[in-house]
Amino acid sequence: MTLNNSTGDVTGRIIPDRMRSSFARVLRSWETILIVVAILIFVTNSFLSPYFLNAWNLSDATFNFTEKALIAFAMAMLIIAGEIDLSVASIIALASTAMGLAMTAGAGVPVIVLTGIVTGLVCGVVNGALVAGLGLPSIVVTIGTMSLFRGLAFIILGDQAFNGYPKDLAFFGQGYVWWVISFELVLFAICAVIYWALLHRTTFGRAVYAIGNNATAAQFSGIRVDRVRFLLFLLTGLMSGIAAVCLTSRLGSTRPSIATGWELEIVTMVVLGGVSILGGSGSIPGVVLAAVIMGLVTFGFGLLNVPGIVMSIFLGLLLITVIALPRLLQRK
Amino acid sequence: MNIFKHREALLALAILASLGLIASRFPAFIQPASLANVINDSAPLMILGIGQVIVILTKCIDLSVAANLALTGMIAALMNGAGVPLPLILAAVVVIGAALGAVNGVLVWKVGIPSIVVTLGTMTIYRGIIFLLTDGKWVNAHEMTDGFKALPRLAILGLPVMSWVAVVLIAVFALVLTRTALGRAFYAVGGNPHAAVYAGLNVGRTQFWAFVISGALAGVTGYLWVARYAVAYVDIAGGFELDVVAACVIGGIAIAGGAGTIWGAVLGALFLGVIKNALPVVDISPFWQMAISGSAIILAVAFNTAKSRPKGRLILREATE
Numbered sequence: 001m002t003l004n005n006s007t008g009d010v011t012g013r014i015i016p017d018r019m020r021s022s023f024a025r026v027l028r029s030w031e032t033i034l035i036v037v038a039i040l041i042f043v044t045n046s047f048l049s050p051y052f053l054n055a056w057n058l059s060d061a062t063f064n065f066t067e068k069a070l071i072a073f074a075m076a077m078l079i080i081a082g083e084i085d086l087s088v089a090s091i092i093a094l095a096s097t098a099m100g101l102a103m104t105a106g107a108g109v110p111v112i113v114l115t116g117i118v119t120g121l122v123c124g125v126v127n128g129a130l131v132a133g134l135g136l137p138s139i140v141v142t143i144g145t146m147s148l149f150r151g152l153a154f155i156i157l158g159d160q161a162f163n164g165y166p167k168d169l170a171f172f173g174q175g176y177v178w179w180v181i182s183f184e185l186v187l188f189a190i191c192a193v194i195y196w197a198l199l200h201r202t203t204f205g206r207a208v209y210a211i212g213n214n215a216t217a218a219q220f221s222g223i224r225v226d227r228v229r230f231l232l233f234l235l236t237g238l239m240s241g242i243a244a245v246c247l248t249s250r251l252g253s254t255r256p257s258i259a260t261g262w263e264l265e266i267v268t269m270v271v272l273g274g275v276s277i278l279g280g281s282g283s284i285p286g287v288v289l290a291a292v293i294m295g296l297v298t299f300g301f302g303l304l305n306v307p308g309i310v311m312s313i314f315l316g317l318l319l320i321t322v323i324a325l326p327r328l329l330q331r332k
Numbered sequence: 333m334n335i336f337k338h339r340e341a342l343l344a345l346a347i348l349a350s351l352g353l354i355a356s357r358f359p360a361f362i363q364p365a366s367l368a369n370v371i372n373d374s375a376p377l378m379i380l381g382i383g384q385v386i387v388i389l390t391k392c393i394d395l396s397v398a399a400n401l402a403l404t405g406m407i408a409a410l411m412n413g414a415g416v417p418l419p420l421i422l423a424a425v426v427v428i429g430a431a432l433g434a435v436n437g438v439l440v441w442k443v444g445i446p447s448i449v450v451t452l453g454t455m456t457i458y459r460g461i462i463f464l465l466t467d468g469k470w471v472n473a474h475e476m477t478d479g480f481k482a483l484p485r486l487a488i489l490g491l492p493v494m495s496w497v498a499v500v501l502i503a504v505f506a507l508v509l510t511r512t513a514l515g516r517a518f519y520a521v522g523g524n525p526h527a528a529v530y531a532g533l534n535v536g537r538t539q540f541w542a543f544v545i546s547g548a549l550a551g552v553t554g555y556l557w558v559a560r561y562a563v564a565y566v567d568i569a570g571g572f573e574l575d576v577v578a579a580c581v582i583g584g585i586a587i588a589g590g591a592g593t594i595w596g597a598v599l600g601a602l603f604l605g606v607i608k609n610a611l612p613v614v615d616i617s618p619f620w621q622m623a624i625s626g627s628a629i630i631l632a633v634a635f636n637t638a639k640s641r642p643k644g645r646l647i648l649r650e651a652t653e
Binding site for chain 1: 393395439443444445446448449450452453454455456457459460461463464468566571574577578581587588617619620621622623624625626627628629630633634637
């Protein structure tokens with residue numbers, strides 16, 4: 001992404017010649033701040049509402065963030081690599097519409113699920129080909145495909161909706177694996193581990209950081225920059241397809257306006273998780289914590305009968321404060 | 333400069349060609365009254381487009397314009413309900429819009445948060461404030477005075493005031509961008525921030541003024557929008573910020589900053605306006621509009637980028653294979 005903000009500070013980045021001790025690093029890290037925020041919100045919520053500390057209620061709360069977080073993992077890697085995908089919510093709409101078409105054609109549950117996931121993948125390929133193949137700026141391309149993908153859903157559905165999905169499909173969005181542990185929560189945990197390993201334990205992950213810090217240098221050190229970019233868009237499309245399956249299953253219907261505005265919530269989640277919007281830094285544990293925080297806030301406010309739009313003010317303020325505070329403190 | 337002139341001429345040709353194509357089967361579409369209607373419908377997009385061009389020129393982006401529009405529009409409607417005279421309301425929307433833009437500007441300038449993060453946050457905050465002001469209630473046509481509603485529709489020389497406001501603002505800001513020091517600073521800051529610092533420009537402050545201008549223009553549009561459609565509620569112009577960015581991209585404004593003109597954004601807005609107004613005429617379902625404008629954005633950026641791509645990269649690519 002090329003939307004970097006330069007405030008005229010022309011001094012180079014300071015690279016420490018010795019790393020700080022790991023304990024000091026842990027204390028100061030973004031993740032620690034997020035854990036403290038999460039605990040504060042958790043404690044405040046349990047004092048404010050008597051219904052908060054209930055296993056089933058807390059389990060319900062997880063649905064607020066699991067689907068968005070699935071996409072946020074892939075989006076985090078994309079943003080670390082210096083790109084962005086604003087079309088994810090539209091991919092959900094198109095994938096969900098494709099699932100509806102498959103259902104209308106009389107397909108069974110496995111085919112419906114596969115249709116959703118493959119549609120997501122195809123959308124990811126389109127984004128990846130435009131950005132990595134043609135070298136176009138990702139923010140513009142995905143604003144375009146954002147209109148295009150949801151536009152296709154509107155062309156297919158108009159003001160109609162798909163209803164009457166088979167009963168077995170409900171498992172992906174409403175099913176429980178064990179006691180209060182939902183299928184979505186398990187999927188969230190598994191994907192968190194996979195993405196953590198991919199980003200922090202593989203050469204692919206190192207390549208993502210390298211590209212985000214300096215794409216030209218990465219190219220010169222033998223990283224196939226465009227191939228990595230392409231794969232990242234593919235992953236984001238894939239995760240959007242999976243999220244579409246979960247969401248469609250949970251709602252039991254498809255409208256072209258499904259998941260409107262999610263792209264901005266997902267970007268908020270990623271940035272709140274400590275991923276630099278300019279690329280080059282961030283971590284999956286941070287994103288996991290940010291997802292939990294956003295879920296807790298939404299759920300806690302919901303219990304207190306706070307309307308959704310007031311929650312969004314709070315999330316907007318949280319986003320700006322959390323980004324601004326370290327910058328303001330660092331200056332002193 | 334030659335390339336940019338070329339680019340805008342091409343876009344103008346594309347608009348004329350699509351008008352010609354539509355007119356060949358539906359001559360009524362290019363009647364003066366119908367064209368005036370197209371221009372009037374595109375006026376909010378053009379006005380916001382001017383502000384967005386200036387912000388994008390400085391390497392920033394303003395995603396809060398639609399929320400700013402909705403908030404100032406709602407405040408205008410509430411002031412009208414409280415009996416405030418119209419001239420005062422008009423002054424207020426400019427000041428409030430500029431103040432909301434200044435909030436973005438300060439966060440970008442003084443705190444150094446990337447503009448996309450700032451405006452993503454203020455976008456939700458501004459819309460939320462509308463809800464806090466009104467409890468989610470609508471201000472409907474019968475709660476607005478006739479004078480308040482009539483101004484944007486008042487026709488002068490065949491064009492409503494709403495279009496004239498757009499025309500005047502386009503002329504003013506085209507002059508500002510090309511003939512004033514501030515205008516040149518917007519290009520310099522976006523073209524090369526480091527060089528701009530050495531040239532004695534304050535990059536952050538220039539970006540701040542870009543956000544103030546964008547905010548003030550959103551404020552003006554807020555009044556025009558609410559008065560023309562005679563309704564104000566939390567969700568008016570929802571998602572409109574992306575249409576504005578789309579108009580800029582179609583108009584050839586480089587998202588990396590430093591290149592583009594007001595005319596590009598105006599033509600981009602007109603292009604989207606022509607599509608939107610032509611679809612019902614040529615009997616295509618309005619549900620196609622979104623997909624068509626999405627394709628237009630992708631084609632426009634592919635076209636613009638292909639022309640401005642540096643040639644040297646290919647050597648490297650062969651070496652790595």
